[in-house]
Amino acid sequence: xxxxxxxxxxxMDSRTAPASDVEIDVRALLSSLIRTLPYLIGFIVIVAVSxxxxxxxxxxxYRSDASILIETGESALTRTTAAGPEQTTAILDQEAISxxxxxxxxxxxxxxxxxxxxxxxxxxFDPALRPTSFVxxxxxxxxxxxxxxxxxxxxxxLRSYYDKLAAYAVExxxxxxxxxxxxxxxxxxxxANAIAEAYIAFQREAKRDSNADAAEWLSAQIxxxxxxxxxxxxxxxxxxxxxxxxxxxxxxxxxxxQQQLIDLSAELSRVRAARAxxxxxxxQIRAGLxxxxxxxxxxxxxxxxxxxxxxxxVGLRAEIAQLSATLLPQHPxxxxxxxxxxxxxxxxxxxxxxxxxxxxxxxKLASAREREIENDFxxxxxxxARANDAEVDLRALEREAAAxxxxxxxxxxxxxxxxxxxxxxxxxxxxxxxxxxAVSIEPxxxxxxxxxxxxxxxALILAIAFVxxxxxxSGRPMRSVAFAPPxxxxxxxxxxxRWTDGASVHRIAAGDPTLVPELVDxxxxxxxxxxxxxxxxxxxxxxxxxAEGSDSAGRPxxxxxxxxxxxRTDARVILVDFRGDGAxxxxxxEADDVPGFADLFDSAASFSQVIFRDxxxxxxxxxxxxxxxxxxGLDPDKVETILSALTLTYDYVIVDVxxxxxxxxxxxxxxxxxxxxxxxxxRRTIDAFERxxxxxxxRILLLTVDGPPPGEPAEESAAAEATAxxxxxx
Numbered sequence: 001x002x003x004x005x006x007x008x009x010x011x012m013d014s015r016t017a018p019a020s021d022v023e024i025d026v027r028a029l030l031s032s033l034i035r036t037l038p039y040l041i042g043f044i045v046i047v048a049v050s051x052x053x054x055x056x057x058x059x060x061x062y063r064s065d066a067s068i069l070i071e072t073g074e075s076a077l078t079r080t081t082a083a084g085p086e087q088t089t090a091i092l093d094q095e096a097i098s099x100x101x102x103x104x105x106x107x108x109x110x111x112x113x114x115x116x117x118x119x120x121x122x123x124x125f126d127p128a129l130r131p132t133s134f135v136x137x138x139x140x141x142x143x144x145x146x147x148x149x150x151x152x153x154x155x156x157x158l159r160s161y162y163d164k165l166a167a168y169a170v171e172x173x174x175x176x177x178x179x180x181x182x183x184x185x186x187x188x189x190x191x192a193n194a195i196a197e198a199y200i201a202f203q204r205e206a207k208r209d210s211n212a213d214a215a216e217w218l219s220a221q222i223x224x225x226x227x228x229x230x231x232x233x234x235x236x237x238x239x240x241x242x243x244x245x246x247x248x249x250x251x252x253x254x255x256x257x258q259q260q261l262i263d264l265s266a267e268l269s270r271v272r273a274a275r276a277x278x279x280x281x282x283x284q285i286r287a288g289l290x291x292x293x294x295x296x297x298x299x300x301x302x303x304x305x306x307x308x309x310x311x312x313x314v315g316l317r318a319e320i321a322q323l324s325a326t327l328l329p330q331h332p333x334x335x336x337x338x339x340x341x342x343x344x345x346x347x348x349x350x351x352x353x354x355x356x357x358x359x360x361x362x363x364k365l366a367s368a369r370e371r372e373i374e375n376d377f378x379x380x381x382x383x384x385a386r387a388n389d390a391e392v393d394l395r396a397l398e399r400e401a402a403a404x405x406x407x408x409x410x411x412x413x414x415x416x417x418x419x420x421x422x423x424x425x426x427x428x429x430x431x432x433x434x435x436x437x438a439v440s441i442e443p444x445x446x447x448x449x450x451x452x453x454x455x456x457x458x459a460l461i462l463a464i465a466f467v468x469x470x471x472x473x474s475g476r477p478m479r480s481v482a483f484a485p486p487x488x489x490x491x492x493x494x495x496x497x498r499w500t501d502g503a504s505v506h507r508i509a510a511g512d513p514t515l516v517p518e519l520v521d522x523x524x525x526x527x528x529x530x531x532x533x534x535x536x537x538x539x540x541x542x543x544x545x546x547a548e549g550s551d552s553a554g555r556p557x558x559x560x561x562x563x564x565x566x567x568r569t570d571a572r573v574i575l576v577d578f579r580g581d582g583a584x585x586x587x588x589x590e591a592d593d594v595p596g597f598a599d600l601f602d603s604a605a606s607f608s609q610v611i612f613r614d615x616x617x618x619x620x621x622x623x624x625x626x627x628x629x630x631x632x633g634l635d636p637d638k639v640e641t642i643l644s645a646l647t648l649t650y651d652y653v654i655v656d657v658x659x660x661x662x663x664x665x666x667x668x669x670x671x672x673x674x675x676x677x678x679x680x681x682x683r684r685t686i687d688a689f690e691r692x693x694x695x696x697x698x699r700i701l702l703l704t705v706d707g708p709p710p711g712e713p714a715e716e717s718a719a720a721e722a723t724a725x726x727x728x729x730x
Contacts, residue, residue, distance in 0.1 A: 024472070032471045033464065040463050047459040051452045060443030062185035066192040067435035068104075068199065070097050070174045097169050100431070101176055104167040104199050107158065112202075113194045114157050117187070124183055125160040126153060165195070175434070185440045192437035203429035211427075215418035218411050225408040232401035239397055243390035257384040264380055268373040275366030278359050285356040306351050313344040527565040530673070530701065534566070537699060539670030540647050542654045545662055547676035547688035555579075556705050558675040559656035560587050564617040571651040574611070575621040576643075578628070578657045578665065585623040589615030598625025600642060601634065607645070620650070631661035639664060659691060666696030675703045 033040075103109070114120065123129040151159070166179040178195050182188040239245075320337045327334050534542060544559040563575045576597060577584040585594065594612065599605035600622070610622050643665075646653045655665045666672060672692045676685045680702055692700055 036467050048456045051455040055446045061181050061445045062188045062440040063181045063444035064189040064192045064437035065179045066196040066437040068176045069434045070431050112198050120157050125157045189437040189439045196433045200429045204427040207427050211418050218415040222411050229404045232404050236397045257387040261380050261384045271369045278363035282359040309348045316341045531565050541669045543669040543672045544656050548684040563619045567618045573619050573652045574650045576655045577624045580624040580628045596623030596625030598628045631664045663695040669698040672698040673701045
């Protein structure tokens with residue numbers, strides 16, 4: 001396990017082994033195409049002329065199109081009462097339109113059209129009428145082609161008919177297009193129009209047959225319904241008479257018990273009102289008599305006798321008043337008049353009492369009538385209740401009879417409509433022809449210009465592919481690319497420089513780090529362990545630094561190796577070089593003078609200008625730049641902005657730093673890898689740990705590597721340090 005205090009020992013060899021590879025020279029391929037250009041032009045001309053000649057031998061075919069609109073053919077004046085919105089929707093939905101397409105392609109319609117146009121007499125539709133070629137004869141002889149005699153004449157015609165017919169629904173509309181192809185342009189137009197007209201005729205005939213079938217079925221149903229209606233109505237009347245449920249006339253018909261109950265209730269209310277009125281009048285008369293005055297009641301005042309007595313009373317009172325002026329009250333005349341007045345008062349009272357007795361008798365009569373009606377009312381309510389129970393069953397029977405009657409009326413109405421349509425010639429189809437086929441002027445096949453152009457382009461592409469393939473198989477456009485370490489004390493030329501040696505072009509580039517063969521398996525396993533540990537931590541920022549004295553003979557390229565291993569896991573990895581010695585970018589295949597982090601920090605370059613691709617892997621890297629500022633002079637906020645932008649794009653951001661930059665980049669690093677050529681308990685290794693710990697809270701992984709093999713000259717090691725050594729840390 002690799003831990004913060006547990007090193008991973010990995011031997012490293014700083015010697016390089018030359019590597020070589022080959023690549024395709026694009027210029028050589030282009031030169032070969034240019035050399036063969038006259039042949040290509042001649043080949044294209046031959047293909048174009050041959051295509052035109054072959055197409056000219058093909059008999060042209062013409063195509064004509066007719067359009068049919070699917071819609072309801074009924075007008076508002078002739079539409080049947082049974083036709084509703086649901087039927088219209090069913091005619092116009094997409095499934096119904098697709099069904100109409102199949103009707104156009106039906107065999108019956110095809111037979112009708114073929115007979116109408118006499119297609120069986122045309123060699124174009126009947127192969128038996130065509131002359132047999134030698135090749136077809138041989139194929140028929142060996143059984144690879146069917147003989148025309150194996151099929152009937154109708155089958156042969158229909159097979160050719162369907163090959164030339166195209167019927168389809170136009171997308172996004174209710175239009176069906178009917179297309180027909182033929183070598184005769186007039187026949188193509190006539191066939192398309194005949195198919196459309198036959199389709200309309202088929203629809204009309206189908207409606208006529210449907211109306212006839214409907215009329216026949218309705219006739220049988222009507223006979224049965226009439227019998228059922230009569231039976232239902234007979235049951236209603238029998239039940240009504242058996243339960244005495246005869247109804248009275250009027251706006252609100254009711255049964256006899258109900259009508260009697262209503263009348264008796266009204267009579268009871270009237271009698272009660274009369275009784276109350278009589279009692280009230282009697283009470284008023286009695287109160288007037290008790291007070292000694294003539295009651296002021298209409299029944300009393302309307303009595304003629306009382307009116308005459310009152311008139312005499314008024315006359316006597318007037319005479320008494322007149323004589324009182326000359327005679328004393330004890331005068332005999334005055335006494336006589338007073339006696340007459342008293343007698344009149346007594347007569348008025350007697351007459352008023354007679355009226356009172358009459359009114360009281362009227363009240364008693366009304367009361368007796370009320371009691372009689374109440375007695376009759378109870379019995380009538382019982383009879384009405386029984387009638388109501390029977391009426392429930394009667395209404396059920398009436399509903400059944402009404403339903404049968406309504407159904408009979410509906411069938412009779414439809415039967416009359418069916419008979420009217422069956423006897424008339426008006427049978428509108430649910431479609432109409434909106435565009436008739438016209439005779440085509442230009443053939444539909446073959447298309448001379450487009451097909452010639454397509455054949456020419458295809459031939460050109462095949463010819464170019466043949467030339468390139470022949471050139472590649474010859475090996476002439478292949479060039480060797482040699483990767484060799486530079487000589488001692490020399491700087492390698494830029495990665496883009498080339499020089500010619502005979503027919504080969506060699507590229508001089510920096511040496512590719514090469515491991516000692518017997519250590520390759522151990523290195524790969526160790527790198528995978530480190531990559532798995534970083535992945536488990538979820539660390540996106542990794543800082544790589546060297547212990548003191550670990551770069552005396554050419555520093556190990558641990559950051560480059562770690563980035564390449566992480567990239568093999570399909571992760572997006574970018575390496576930022578902040579050491580400034582040029583070893584990382586040289587190992588990854590770029591020249592020294594390229595923009596990098598310094599130019600990005602100074603806003604002198606963009607991200608797209610400073611990010612390069614490793615020549616050996618999918619790793620992207622950012623070089624140190626043309627003028628790398630000291631770590632102490634960097635603005636931490638701006639550095640964090642740059643690293644955050646990289647973190648959003650890449651899965652891992654690896655920063656290769658020197659000791660002076662640990663404080664700048666270590667604050668946000670999650671994992672720090674310390675590379676040392678010394679043991680874990682060596683003071684220089686411990687100092688490197690302490691430098692990282694003081695500047696960062698990152699998890700520290702110690703990677704110990706072996707130094708150069710014993711006996712290697714110091715000059716060679718020094719040269720390797722300046723030019724990206726072959727030893728690569730992992």
